Amino acid sequence: MDRQDAIPQALGDLISRHSSRLTDADTRLLDVLIQDPIRGAMENGKDVSSRAGVHPASAVRLARRLGFKGYPEFRSFLQASLIEGSGDFESPAARMAARLVRAEEGGLLASVLDSEITALNNVRTSVSDADIRAFSTSLRDSRRIYVFGRGHSASLSALTALRLTRSGYEACDLGSQMHQLPEALSTMSENDVVWLFAFRRPSSLMAEVRSIAAERGARVLALTDLHAARMDPAPDHQISISRGDPGESQSLVVPMTIANAVILDLAAIDDGRSLRALGDFKAFRAKAGLAAQLL
CATH class of the missing domain: 1.10.10.10 (Winged helix-like DNA-binding domain superfamily/Winged helix DNA-binding domain)
Incomplete structure (x- = not known):
């Protein structure tokens, strides 16, 4: 043949x-x-x-x-x-x-549930509290946080940036700034953090963002699955997890759970910054009446 x-x-x-x-x-x-x-x-x-x-x-x-x-x-x-x-x-x-x-x-639903449960249980032995703390400490000490994901990870990066903003941090979801990416990255400095989400393999654009971060001296965090574990240069802190075995559902719940743990730990170590910001945001939203206008 x-x-x-x-x-x-x-x-x-x-x-x-x-x-x-x-x-x-x-x-x-x-x-x-x-x-x-x-x-x-x-x-x-x-x-x-x-x-x-x-x-x-x-x-x-x-x-x-x-x-x-x-x-x-x-x-x-x-x-x-x-x-x-x-x-x-x-x-x-x-x-x-x-x-x-x-x-x-x-059955389809049972197989998806079994796959998610197995992947979540594997996180217990593959990710430590120290890994989570390394991420949250970097975020706490930053001036600005650039969050970036492409493909399936884009939705998670957008949600993470939203939650960080509500927690009182200056967070920018680069995925929503694609039409102004040079402008968004031009002011990056050594006081900033870049949080990358990469599933299966990092895109060429993500590699460019990673290179810019290295040139500017920004700290880089990466939450990846095992397929995207290799990055060059290596991030300052990286959590690599399995989202499911080949042929199983490739979980988005697993990386979302880790991102949630990082944001929760951030609230535990930032001297009330997150809690105050969340309270202020809730009060502002109730007073402004914007929700009713958007329905």
């Missing part, structure tokens, strides 16, 4: 080992599977054979030639490759399909 680079590694190894035994029908079936590995992992042998234009039994024969007892076992192998998230299976669509595969037996 001339599309070896497109083949997920586990399947590619199987093809290499049994290439001398493959027939023209096998090649047509494999071509269909490689063109759309996600769909191939979800379909039965009859459907795959139909799309390949071969006899319905051809999928079973291919599976046996590759060393499986039948097509259901081969399909389980494809699903396992999908869940492991390597090669061509490493895509948003593949991750969603993998979660659907996981949910087939126990």
Whole structure:
């Protein structure tokens, strides 16, 4: 086959080992599977054979030639490759399909809940109170806090900036300032903190923000999952957590829980600054009557 680079590694190894035994029908079936590995992992042998234009039994024969007892076992192998998230299976669509595969037996909602609970429990052993305190101390001692996340982490960075502002800190959500990013970053100094949120991998724009922070001497905090753990230069303080195993729901609850813990700890060490600011904000909002006008 001339599309070896497109083949997920586990399947590619199987093809290499049994290439001398493959027939023209096998090649047509494999071509269909490689063109759309996600769909191939979800379909039965009859459907795959139909799309390949071969006899319905051809999928079973291919599976046996590759060393499986039948097509259901081969399909389980494809699903396992999908869940492991390597090669061509490493895509948003593949991750969603993998979660659907996981949910087939126990139910969708139950599988999501189990995944979230497991990920949250793992935080107990991977993040310490000292990690949280390192973040909160840096925030407390800053002049200004720049918060930045892209993709799925953007919503968390926006919420974090909002909560810091209500707690009496000058916080800027860079994600909402994309049209004025140079202006927002131009006054950054060594007295400031940059809090980065990165899931799966840091974007090139985040790397630029990280570089500017290094040039200006600003302290950098990073809350990442394990895929985005490597940053260059390394942040001053970093918390890296698993948001779920491959094929499981990639939790937003886990990083949100850590961000909430940091903000709560900040309130515990800033001599009442957060509590006074929250009280003042509540009184202002009630007096101003802005909420009624926005309904």
